[in-house]
Amino acid sequence: MSLAAEDIRFIKEHIGEWLAEQSLGKPPAVYEIELRERMMRIEEELKHQRELIKTILEQMDKRFEAMQHEMNRRFDAVDKRFEAMQHEMNRRFETMQSEMNQRFEQLTWRMDRFMLWSFATTLSVGGLVVAALKLWP
Numbered sequence: 479m480s481l482a483a484e485d486i487r488f489i490k491e492h493i494g495e496w497l498a499e500q501s502l503g504k505p506p507a508v509y510e511i512e513l514r515e516r517m518m519r520i521e522e523e524l525k526h527q528r529e530l531i532k533t534i535l536e537q538m539d540k541r542f543e544a545m546q547h548e549m550n551r552r553f554d555a556v557d558k559r560f561e562a563m564q565h566e567m568n569r570r571f572e573t574m575q576s577e578m579n580q581r582f583e584q585l586t587w588r589m590d591r592f593m594l595w596s597f598a599t600t601l602s603v604g605g606l607v608v609a610a611l612k613l614w615p
Contacts (some may be wrong), residue, residue: 481489
């Protein structure tokens with residue numbers, strides 16, 4: 479059952495009246511005014527919501543920037559602590575290195591003294607043995 483052109487024209491002419499009847503019997507002009515007012519309120523509310531969303535996004539951006547600054551400050555503090563620890567470790571290693579060098583120098587000096595004493599003792603004993611053999615009849 480297809481609609482004829484005359485039926486379509488009839489529906490177009492009367493649809494406004496029918497919709498007005500459904501809106502509690504208000505005339506089409508009042509209904510149209512109410513629709514426009516409702517649309518304006520909706521547009522104003524949408525505009526208000528856009529402004530709220532924009533404000534919220536700006537606040538979020540500020541919060542993220544504050545968090546970024548706080549994280550940078552904390553990372554800088556951690557970097558300073560690591561640098562201080564590294565300087566302290568270097569100082570301790572240098573102290574240990576100097577102590578080890580001092581001990582090795584003392585050990586070297588003692589070994590030199592021991593070798594000199596051993597060489598002198600060996601020569602003395604050797605000289606006494608040679609003298610005893612020459613003087614022994």
